[in-house]
Amino acid sequence: MNVIGIFLAASLTDNVLLMRFLGLCPFIGMSADVNKSVGMGLAVTFVMVMATAVTWPLYHFLLVPLELTFLQILVFILVIASLVQLVEFFLKKNVPSLYASMGIYLPLITTNCAILAVTFDNISKGYGLLESVVYAVGVAFGFLVAMVLMAGIRSRLRTAPVPKFLEGTPILFAATSLLATAFMGFSGLIK
Amino acid sequence: MQRLWKIFSKGIVYENPLLMLMIGLCSAVAVTSSVANAVGMGGAMTFVIVFAELVISLFRKLIPNDARIPIFIIVIAAFTTIIDLSMKAYLPELSKSLGVFIPLIVVNCIIMGRVEAFASKEKPLDAVVDALGMGVGYTWVLIGIAAFRELLGNGTLFAAQVMPEAFQPILFFTLPPGGFMVFALFISFNIWLKKAMERRAAAPAKEAA
Numbered sequence: 231m232n233v234i235g236i237f238l239a240a241s242l243t244d245n246v247l248l249m250r251f252l253g254l255c256p257f258i259g260m261s262a263d264v265n266k267s268v269g270m271g272l273a274v275t276f277v278m279v280m281a282t283a284v285t286w287p288l289y290h291f292l293l294v295p296l297e298l299t300f301l302q303i304l305v306f307i308l309v310i311a312s313l314v315q316l317v318e319f320f321l322k323k324n325v326p327s328l329y330a331s332m333g334i335y336l337p338l339i340t341t342n343c344a345i346l347a348v349t350f351d352n353i354s355k356g357y358g359l360l361e362s363v364v365y366a367v368g369v370a371f372g373f374l375v376a377m378v379l380m381a382g383i384r385s386r387l388r389t390a391p392v393p394k395f396l397e398g399t400p401i402l403f404a405a406t407s408l409l410a411t412a413f414m415g416f417s418g419l420i421k
Numbered sequence: 422m423q424r425l426w427k428i429f430s431k432g433i434v435y436e437n438p439l440l441m442l443m444i445g446l447c448s449a450v451a452v453t454s455s456v457a458n459a460v461g462m463g464g465a466m467t468f469v470i471v472f473a474e475l476v477i478s479l480f481r482k483l484i485p486n487d488a489r490i491p492i493f494i495i496v497i498a499a500f501t502t503i504i505d506l507s508m509k510a511y512l513p514e515l516s517k518s519l520g521v522f523i524p525l526i527v528v529n530c531i532i533m534g535r536v537e538a539f540a541s542k543e544k545p546l547d548a549v550v551d552a553l554g555m556g557v558g559y560t561w562v563l564i565g566i567a568a569f570r571e572l573l574g575n576g577t578l579f580a581a582q583v584m585p586e587a588f589q590p591i592l593f594f595t596l597p598p599g600g601f602m603v604f605a606l607f608i609s610f611n612i613w614l615k616k617a618m619e620r621r622a623a624a625p626a627k628e629a630a
Contacts, residue, residue, distance in 0.1 A: 249597050251451035255530055258443060300506060303524050304498040311494060343447045343528045347521050354521070395609050399443060403605035410598040 233364050236357075240368030243417050246344050247376040248410040253344035257377060258402060260338075267381040270338075271374030275367070277317065277339050278348055281310050282366040285349040286359050306349050311340045344373060379409060425550045432554030434618065438531040439562045440611035445531035448522045449563060450600040456579050459567035461515045463560030465508065465523055469500045470532050471552040474540035478548035481541050493536050494527070501527040531555060562607060569603050570594045 246252050253274070260270045285306050293299050318336045321329035339345065348369050352362040383405050392401050436442060439449050452462045476496050477484070484492050505523045508516040516523065526532070535555055540548040571577055574594030576584035584590075593599045 251447050251597070251600070252525075254446040254450065255444060258446065300502065303502050303505065303527055304495065307494055307498050307527050308491070311491065341528045341530050341533060343525045346528050347525060350521050350524055395613070396605065398608075398612070400605040400609040400612075403601045403608065407598045407601035407605065410601055414596065414598065 233361065236361055236364050237368040237371075238419060240365050241372035241375065242413070243419055245372040245376055245413050245416075246347075246369045247373060248406070248413045250347075252347050253342050253373060256338060256342055257380065257406075258399070261377055261380040261384055263385070264378060264381040267377035268374070271370070271377045273336055273339055274342060274344065274373055275370035277310070277314060277336075278345050278366045278370045279363060280313055280317070281306075281345055281349055282352060282362050283359075284313060285309055286352055286357075286362045289353055302350075302353070306346060310345055310349070314340045344369065376409070376413075380406065383409070425547070428547055428550045429554040429557075432551070432556075432558035433561065434558075434611065434615055437558045437562065437611060438534075438555055439559060440608050441615070442531075442534070444534055445529045445559065446604075448525065448529065449559075449566070450597075450604050452519055452522055453563055453567040453570055453600060453603075454574070454595050455518075455571050456564060456567045457515065458518055459563040460560075461508075461512070461519055462522060463556070463563045465504045465519075466526055466529065466531075466559055467553070467556030468504050469497065469526050470535060470556050471549055472500045473497045473532055473536055474548040474552040475545055477536050478540040478543060478545040484541070489537075489541065493533060493541075497532055497536070498527045531559065566600070566603050566607055570599060574599060 240246075244250060247254065247257050256270055256274075261267045288305065288309065289299075289302065293301065293305065298305075314336055318329075321336075348366050351357075352365060355365075357365060380402075384402070387401060387405065396404055432438065434441075438444055439446065448462060448466070452458045473493075473496050477493060501524060504526070505516075508519075508523060535551060539551050543551070568578060572583060573591050574596075576582060576588050576590045594603065
């Protein structure tokens with residue numbers, strides 16, 4: 231499969247939030263306004279690409295030759311957790327303005343299942359390093375798009391009359407359902 | 422006994438991890454397209470949370486406060502690996518249809534949340550009871566959603582035909598959007614259930630007053 235195909239599939243037809251249900255916690259928790267959702271989306275993109283660039287070589291050049299592949303879960307989660315810490319320290323010291331806007335989202339990313347899932351996918355789908363990175367960028371882009379769309383919907387919902395039994399969180403999921411239906415329209419895009 | 426029952430039962434309605442606390446959502450919507458998957462996922466999840474809470478509660482006095490998060494992650498990852506490899510070996514079909522969601526138990530916020538908020542402070546017995554309550558609370562929601570979706574979307578339960586021949590399966594419910602919609606209705610139902618239970622609990626108190 232070519233690189234553009236991987237990108238489109240990862241971002242639209244297999245949208246990580248709406249089609250594969252990964253990373254729903256920040257999706258519901260962080261989509262209250264557009265700025266926050268963009269911040270979260272960018273932070274996820276950053277960590278996802280970094281995590282892919284680190285875990286892929288680690289798996290193929292260290293775990294496979296040493297026959298330690300059963301440690302995959304343990305190693306990957308530790309890599310992601312320490313990566314998030316490193317990124318946090320780095321931003322705090324060198325780019326304080328970016329840290330101020332992104333800082334609060336970073337610790338939350340460790341438990342974002344989308345990132346761990348992407349690193350597993352890259353291994354199980356047998357992608358090369360370049361394909362893996364493209365896949366990670368695609369997934370992250372899909373995440374960002376869905377977050378921003380949801381933030382837009384929520385700002386409209388605030389003034390909309392909502393049926394009584396759906397008030398609060400239920401309406402968010404009902405709206406997500408409709409958004410997911412819209413995304414199903416992309417399914418013919420890739421054969 | 423009553424105290425343990427209280428710890429156990431709060432996970433089922435009042436502090437239901439999925440419907441009330443809104444954590445660990447990803448797997449809940451993803452694996453509920455069939456009841457068999459929901460049972461498998463609920464079982465795996467309960468196994469990991471029970472053993473993670475037990476181990477961390479046993480070692481709670483030895484775990485240094487500053488290093489607790491990495492230690493919790495390692496313990497949870499170890500049990501997740503155990504269940505992942507066991508399922509691959511003994512239940513290969515179930516493991517294949519659950520796919521990436523079994524390894525993803527490691528980042529399930531329910532486990533991390535309970536370990537941090539409960540097991541790291543309480544006695545082992547209490548921690549296990551708490552874990553069982555959360556596990557059952559998670560599993561009933563999963564099975565409920567899955568039964569709803571499989572019945573309407575496929576006309577089957579556990580892959581056995583239940584609905585009459587004339588029933589036209591509603592494909593919507595097996596697709597991702599259907600999962601979100603049914604989940605929305607379940608949250609709405611649980612909020613109603615909680616209010617109803619609170620009213621019932623308040624009624625005799627009012628009579629006495």
